[in-house]
Amino acid sequence: xxxxxxxxxxxxxxxxxxxxxxxxxxxxxxxxxxxxxxxxxxxxxxxxxxxxxxxxxxxxxxxxxxxxxxxxxxxxxxxxxxxxxxxxxxxxxxxxxxxxxxxxxxxxxxxxxxxxxxxxxxxxxxxxxxxxxxxxxxxxxxxxxxxxxxxxxxxxxxxxxxxxxxxxxxxxxxxxxxxxxxxxxxxxxxxxxxxxxxxxxxxxxxxxxxxxxxxxxxxxxxxxxxxxxxxxxxxxxxxxxxxxxxxxxxxxxxxxxxxxxxxxxxxxxxxxxxxxxxxxxxxxxxxxxxxxxxxxxxxxxxxxxxxxxxxxxxxxxxxxxxxxxxxxxxxx
Amino acid sequence: xxxxxxxxxxxxxxxxxxxxxxxxxxxxxxxxxxxxxxxxxxxxxxxxxxxxxxxxxxxxxxxxxxxxxxxxxxxxxxxxxxxxxxxxxxxxxxxxxxxxxxxxxxxxxxxxxxxxxxxxxxxxxxxxxxxxxxxxxxxxxxxxxxxxxxxxxxxxxxxxxxxxxxxxxxxxxxxxxxxx
Numbered sequence: 119x120x121x122x123x124x125x126x127x128x129x130x131x132x133x134x135x136x137x138x139x140x141x142x143x144x145x146x147x148x149x150x151x152x153x154x155x156x157x158x159x160x161x162x163x164x165x166x167x168x169x170x171x172x173x174x175x176x177x178x179x180x181x182x183x184x185x186x187x188x189x190x191x192x193x194x195x196x197x198x199x200x201x202x203x204x205x206x207x208x209x210x211x212x213x214x215x216x217x218x219x220x221x222x223x224x225x226x227x228x229x230x231x232x233x234x235x236x237x238x239x240x241x242x243x244x245x246x247x248x249x250x251x252x253x254x255x256x257x258x259x260x261x262x263x264x265x266x267x268x269x270x271x272x273x274x275x276x277x278x279x280x281x282x283x284x285x286x287x288x289x290x291x292x293x294x295x296x297x298x299x300x301x302x303x304x305x306x307x308x309x310x311x312x313x314x315x316x317x318x319x320x321x322x323x324x325x326x327x328x329x330x331x332x333x334x335x336x337x338x339x340x341x342x343x344x345x346x347x348x349x350x351x352x353x354x355x356x357x358x359x360x361x362x363x364x365x366x367x368x369x370x371x372x373x374x375x376x377x378x379x380x381x382x383x384x385x386x387x388x389x390x391x392x393x394x395x396x397x398x399x400x401x402x403x404x405x406x407x408x409x410x411x412x413x414x415x416x417x418x419x420x421x422x423x424x425x426x427x428x429x430x431x432x433x434x435x436x437x438x439x440x441x442x443x444x445x446x447x448x449x450x
Numbered sequence: 451x452x453x454x455x456x457x458x459x460x461x462x463x464x465x466x467x468x469x470x471x472x473x474x475x476x477x478x479x480x481x482x483x484x485x486x487x488x489x490x491x492x493x494x495x496x497x498x499x500x501x502x503x504x505x506x507x508x509x510x511x512x513x514x515x516x517x518x519x520x521x522x523x524x525x526x527x528x529x530x531x532x533x534x535x536x537x538x539x540x541x542x543x544x545x546x547x548x549x550x551x552x553x554x555x556x557x558x559x560x561x562x563x564x565x566x567x568x569x570x571x572x573x574x575x576x577x578x579x580x581x582x583x584x585x586x587x588x589x590x591x592x593x594x595x596x597x598x599x600x601x602x603x604x605x606x607x608x609x610x611x612x613x614x615x616x617x618x619x620x621x622x623x624x625x626x627x628x629x630x
Binding site for chain 2: 414
């Protein structure tokens with residue numbers, strides 16, 4: 119067994135370009151639908167219908183929203199730092215798109231791997247690019263020159279240090295069991311049993327940390343529309359605001375994708391090979407629905423509560439999980 | 451020194467306290483309560499939306515709902531019930547009814563009584579829909595209907611004339627069924 123991914127497997131350049139375009143197109147086709155789905159579901163959770171006026175069943179609502187956002191002025195406050203203010207919303211988009219590349223949608227079929235790229239360091243890459251998103255929030259919030267933005271940025275920094283460690287440790291258990299860092303290899307290792315069963319604690323900790331990573335309720339303190347107006351996005355308008363919003367959904371997609379690959383058996387499922395990406399999509403969709411369900415249920419925590427949850431409960435749990443897994447893997 | 455009638459370590463009134471937050475027990479309870487919350491929201495999802503999508507669906511009104519006024523005629527003779535007594539205008543707290551009475555000329559009677567309302571106007575932008583006019587009317591000539599969709603672009607259009615009030619009004623509002 120090789121610990122790193124098979125670096126000998128190289129595809130033609132044009133295949134990779136086509137693949138990246140397809141993944142990009144697919145994801146950016148799904149993201150607007152996700153926003154409608156979320157708004158409709160949140161509505162149903164509250165005895166409402168949600169958007170149902172624009173187009174059939176309201177599915178054209180995001181088109182109308184984006185049209186509105188584009189036509190708005192890209193406002194910049196006087197005391198904002200120009201370059202950083204502009205870079206702020208771009209960094210998270212970059213990190214989200216980069217992270218999408220490693221989500222495996224299927225195995226190598228007819229010489230084409232159904233994933234963006236199978237990086238040898240796999241999951242480390244996810245952590246590396248995933249954390250870049252927070253620089254966007256921090257820089258955007260700080261450079262806005264507004265107290266609400268600054269508070270939101272501070273909160274996101276406090277949030278970052280309290281969940282990142284547990285998140286890494288939570289995945290470590292699955293990595294040990296899979297014997298590889300590559301997501302494709304980890305999915306292969308789940309042929310007998312999905313890792314959610316032996317690694318249930320890891321899955322739980324990862325999902326909790328995932329809520330913090332995506333700035334979703336109950337951990338949406340950086341945004342906190344009730345207290346901080348919109349946190350780090352307070353001063354943003356137009357499509358810059360839109361890209362922050364887009365990133366939130368992209369991150370949900372990425373975290374769901376990683377969770378599906380690491381714990382839910384990735385593309386594994388009954389049926390012929392061409393069904394694999396659909397299975398993967400179904401699993402991701404299931405996790406997205408869970409994200410929405412939780413958002414409809416839980417109120418926002420204070421950030422000291424998140425920190426004590428992260429340091430006092432998630433970190434010991436994840437560490438214990440890693441230790442037990444390591445011992446069991448060595449013994450058996 | 452005053453003697454307190456209670457011991458230092460005892461509450462004066464019985465206080466209901468939840469379990470101490472934090473710790474393993476707190477985490478366990480938080481997890482349980484989270485699951486309970488998820489169950490609650492899912493139950494709401496299953497119940498389905500309660501929204502009445504207004505322009506297409508309408509809330510049924512009760513039989514005694516006080517909406518747009520109607521003036522009535524006798525069904526057999528076709529004469530107006532209103533005799534122009536102005537009692538409705540006198541009862542109106544918003545002072546939105548204007549009645550000008552005129553004598554009936556034999557041969558071309560308009561109402562059953564001695565006089566009739568030559569002008570009968572209700573200013574709907576003033577009306578508070580209290581229904582006093584309906585109560586004040588000795589001949590049941592004016593009643594409150596069920597229609598409430600009277601929005602308009604022009605204030606002048608909100609002054610309803612006698613012809614408009616006498617005309618068979620469009621029933622745009624569903625009536626609440628028994629037990630609804």
